[in-house]
Amino acid sequence: MAIKSRHSVREFSELQEKLFCYTIYPGMPLYVLPKPGYQKKYAIFAAHFGSIDNRFRVDGTGEELILPEGVAHFLEHKLFEDERGNVFDRFAAYGASSNAFTSFTYTGYLFSTTDHFPECLELLLDFVQEPYFTEETVSKEQGIIGQEIRMYEDDPEWRVYFDLMQSLYHRHPVREDIAGTVESIARITPELLYHCYRRFYHPGNMALFVAGDVDPEQVRRQVEENIARRNYRELGEIVRLQPNEPATVARQRITREMVVSEPLFNLGFKDPAVTRLEGDALLRRESAMEIMLDMIFAPSEPLFNELYEDTLIDDRFNAGYTAEKSYAFVLIGGETRDPEQLYERIMEAIARAKRVGFSAEQFERHRRDRLGSFMRRFNSLEFIANNYLAYLFRGTDLFNYPAVLRQITLEEVQLLLEEVLVPERHAVSIILPKKS
Amino acid sequence: MTADSYGTVLPNGIRLTFIPAAKFKTISMALFIHQELSADKATLTALLPSVLERGSRLYPDNMALRRALEELYGAELSTDVHKKGERHLLSCSLEMIHGKYVGEGEQMLRRGLSILGGIMGDPLVVDGGFKEEYVAQEKEQLANLIRGLINDKALYAVERCLQIMCARERYGVFKYGRLEDLERISPASLWRYYREILSANPAELYVVGDLEARQVEAAAREAIYFHRGPQRDGLPETEVYVEPSEVSFVEERLPVEQAKLVMGYRTNIAYRDPLYIALVVYNGILGGFPHSKLFLNVREKASLAYYVYSRLERHKGILLISAGIDGSKYEQVRQIIEQQVEAMAHGQISDVELENTRRGLINQLRAGEDNPYQFINRQLDGEVGGRHYTIDELIRGIEEVGPEEIKAAAEKIRLDTVYLLQGEERTMPHGH
Incomplete structure (x- = not known):
């Protein structure tokens, strides 16, 4: 079968990198980033199916399906096993290390190897495209994932984060733990896994990224042949349904007790406007928000140093912004001896920033810092590949980041401060030390 | 390379x-x-x-x-x-x-x-x-x-x-x-x-x-111009060779959802000893990888843990096994772990286990060359451990190490301490 794949080469001249981009029939993007001199070769094969994709409409029928929490993650675990056993062992025979992860928005299957790259790539393509679920293997996995859930239940940083999500969001599935609960995963059956698999694990809803000292054309041929022999038809539309999420927060404050030495504090601001943005506009908002947060909260700015000198924070105190297609929020937090005082001081600092504004010197310094930090990370094959796909699935382009960063203006950052960091849309999550 | x-x-x-x-x-x-x-x-x-x-x-x-x-x-x-x-x-x-x-x-x-x-x-x-x-x-x-x-x-x-x-x-x-x-x-x-x-x-x-x-x-x-005076002669050596007289067991309780089991073994093998590379391979077969005995038997077969692994404190000659488990299943998990360690001591290692472990270790070493800090860390290990292994030397050593040497390493390994961090009640089907 002679199916011609479209392709293009993107030059990223600043960093002296070249990205080979292909579209493999029926509609799967393939990216190859040659890294001469690297011993390691890395590949990630990803499905645009994350924990928040828990409600969708089935083509034609109008039927709506709602999944129990934790299905995407469960499916990730289960693809590692088939009738011949465990896939880790087959990668191990090539010396490769393999793994997978599930995020809110996608599931990635990956390996890295210094030898036998074509065999490993074949194995990756095969195991992800050949599901095998039985009553027995599903029930065994419920035990393993049950322990994974318990492990996270004891992780204070995980708990304080999800408590905040539950406070910021009324209904959006980003509130729920990616692995689900012991109760929700008990409802998962082989039929349900096959159903979701057929929906979301179609090349038209997937992407592959390869990085390392490889020949792009060879990779392209191999992927094309592997996909072609499976006779996929074009993918119908996947209609992801998101609940109607109000702009307001679900509750302002939540407190929990755990075995910790000091309280943990997370402050979030919900940003509902992001759902209107796409592509570079989304990337631009994200980049501008990061610089804005840096100008208030970075260790080079007065607030951080005042809080540190008053021993209200440690050097892990951090402020960040997360933006996806259907949700976005600011998260500020860390460990503190006094959550109430820290809260007051942060809110005062935000109010002060609104009154006083930012300086051009500050703005340029943080822009330079962000640009250099981004470029530094191009040492890591994993960073490039994983982020390229994460950006792709939300409709943005990782390689546009430097250009977008250069376009941002101080004025737009100041407007964002007024728009996003507003008291009406904030929530606080606190973990207090359990008294024994 | x-x-x-x-x-x-x-x-x-x-x-x-x-x-x-x-x-x-x-x-x-x-x-x-x-x-x-x-x-x-x-x-x-x-x-x-x-x-x-x-x-x-x-x-x-x-x-x-x-x-x-x-x-x-x-x-x-x-x-x-x-x-x-x-x-x-x-x-x-x-x-x-x-x-x-x-x-x-x-x-x-x-x-x-x-x-x-x-x-x-x-x-x-x-x-x-x-x-x-x-x-x-x-x-x-x-x-x-x-x-x-x-x-x-x-x-x-x-x-x-x-x-x-x-x-x-x-x-x-x-x-x-x-x-x-x-x-x-x-x-x-x-x-x-x-x-x-x-x-x-x-x-x-x-x-x-x-x-x-x-x-x-x-x-x-x-x-890097600061002044330095006369150098002190050498720092004291690490104590590696210890024969435990008996196994200590310590259980502590905290209100946690998941119990943690840690088992500490003495290997009596130092970084610069001839059996060091055999010990690295031993650890790989036992619990260093997802194809290892511990992962396979505790997690994949018995479904008793999400994480279970062994690792070397390579400059101290200690091997640690660590797992997150349901506290009520502690005896069962410990038994399976000890069976794996025993199998190693009896030389029950398949060709596939040995070969996969060799390849996995070599892959890790080579991949380390792509990270500046791993490179630095290996040099530092040489300084601390009193022996500088080149990458090629390690790879050759791993390729050549045979079942007899792994068995020789296994025979030196003794369980010293078992530590269990237990939840406050033994059964907590749905948490608190």
């Missing part, structure tokens, strides 16, 4: 190792000062990195330093202490984008090195001591760090097991020291202590990046 490294000694006696590597976007540099790990010095050593970072003569406060790093295109600076065997290492490292990617020239290297050299070699000293308020605040921060060990239950369980197991050895000392020592430390006593180790203890500087040896050496001579 390994890039040729370039070594020289700077005028003040610090050894410089430069590793040219054109493939990296960055220039990475790290300075290490070696100290013995001991109960009475650990807290002092642990307090130093953050006090040094707080103020140098060049950057007298944190804001000045952070702004300099931002101007250097977001250079990342980190100071810390590390424990390798009974050696305590003070480190300061800096990674920055190579100047050629941002239209800057050679002065980037000089600026980076001078930040590093300034922090370690030219601290802010007021009236014969470190600045008082910095020391007071960093004592508070260190106290939080020590108390904060409990926040990560898996790490806490591993540390508790090692403390119990090595209660009478220096290795039992926590790398961040003890709360009760903090009160006695004054800005002057800390400075006296630092001046001594800065002057006399072994120290090394590493630089990795797309540079020329002569430019690195010239920049290092200029930036």
Whole structure:
């Protein structure tokens, strides 16, 4: 079968990198980033199916399906096993290390190897495209994932984060733990896994990224042949349904007790406007928000140093912004001896920033810092590949980041401060030390 | 395969190792000062990195330093202490984008090195001591760090097991020291202590990046200029050879959802011993990989854990097995683990297990060459362990090691301590 794949080469001249981009029939993007001199070769094969994709409409029928929490993650675990056993062992025979992860928005299957790259790539393509679920293997996995859930239940940083999500969001599935609960995963059956698999694990809803000292054309041929022999038809539309999420927060404050030495504090601001943005506009908002947060909260700015000198924070105190297609929020937090005082001081600092504004010197310094930090990370094959796909699935382009960063203006950052960091849309999550 | 490294000694006696590597976007540099790990010095050593970072003569406060790093295109600076065997290492490292990617020239290297050299070699000293308020605040921060060990239950369980197991050895000392020592430390006593180790203890500087040896050496001579006196002769050796008389079992309770089991074994094999590579392969077969016996039998077959692994404390000759489990299944998990260790001792290792482990280890070694800090870490292991293995030597060793040598290593391994962090009630089907 002679199916011609479209392709293009993107030059990223600043960093002296070249990205080979292909579209493999029926509609799967393939990216190859040659890294001469690297011993390691890395590949990630990803499905645009994350924990928040828990409600969708089935083509034609109008039927709506709602999944129990934790299905995407469960499916990730289960693809590692088939009738011949465990896939880790087959990668191990090539010396490769393999793994997978599930995020809110996608599931990635990956390996890295210094030898036998074509065999490993074949194995990756095969195991992800050949599901095998039985009553027995599903029930065994419920035990393993049950322990994974318990492990996270004891992780204070995980708990304080999800408590905040539950406070910021009324209904959006980003509130729920990616692995689900012991109760929700008990409802998962082989039929349900096959159903979701057929929906979301179609090349038209997937992407592959390869990085390392490889020949792009060879990779392209191999992927094309592997996909072609499976006779996929074009993918119908996947209609992801998101609940109607109000702009307001679900509750302002939540407190929990755990075995910790000091309280943990997370402050979030919900940003509902992001759902209107796409592509570079989304990337631009994200980049501008990061610089804005840096100008208030970075260790080079007065607030951080005042809080540190008053021993209200440690050097892990951090402020960040997360933006996806259907949700976005600011998260500020860390460990503190006094959550109430820290809260007051942060809110005062935000109010002060609104009154006083930012300086051009500050703005340029943080822009330079962000640009250099981004470029530094191009040492890591994993960073490039994983982020390229994460950006792709939300409709943005990782390689546009430097250009977008250069376009941002101080004025737009100041407007964002007024728009996003507003008291009406904030929530606080606190973990207090359990008294024994 | 390994890039040729370039070594020289700077005028003040610090050894410089430069590793040219054109493939990296960055220039990475790290300075290490070696100290013995001991109960009475650990807290002092642990307090130093953050006090040094707080103020140098060049950057007298944190804001000045952070702004300099931002101007250097977001250079990342980190100071810390590390424990390798009974050696305590003070480190300061800096990674920055190579100047050629941002239209800057050679002065980037000089600026980076001078930040590093300034922090370690030219601290802010007021009236014969470190600045008082910095020391007071960093004592508070260190106290939080020590108390904060409990926040990560898996790490806490591993540390508790090692403390119990090595209660009478220096290795039992926590790398961040003890709360009760903090009160006695004054800005002057800390400075006296630092001046001594800065002057006399072994120290090394590493630089990795797309540079020329002569430019690195010239920049290092200029930036790492602080004076050092006569060198002390050697640091005490790590105690590796210990025969446990009986197995200790310690159970502690905390209100947690998941129990943590940690089993500590004595291998009686040191980093420089002939059986070291056999021990590395042994650990790989037992529990270093997802194809290993522990993962296969505890997780994949019995469905009793999400994580279970073994790892080597390679400079101390200790092997640790660690798992997160349902507390009510402790006996069953321990039994399966001990069966795997026993199978190893009886030489029950399949060709596939051996071959997969060899390949996995070789893959890890080669992949390590793609990360500047793993490269530096391997050099450092050679310094601490008293034997420098080249990558090729390790790979050849792993390829050649046979079942007899693995069995010889296995026969030396003895269970010493079992530590169980248990939830408050034995059965908690749905948490609290």
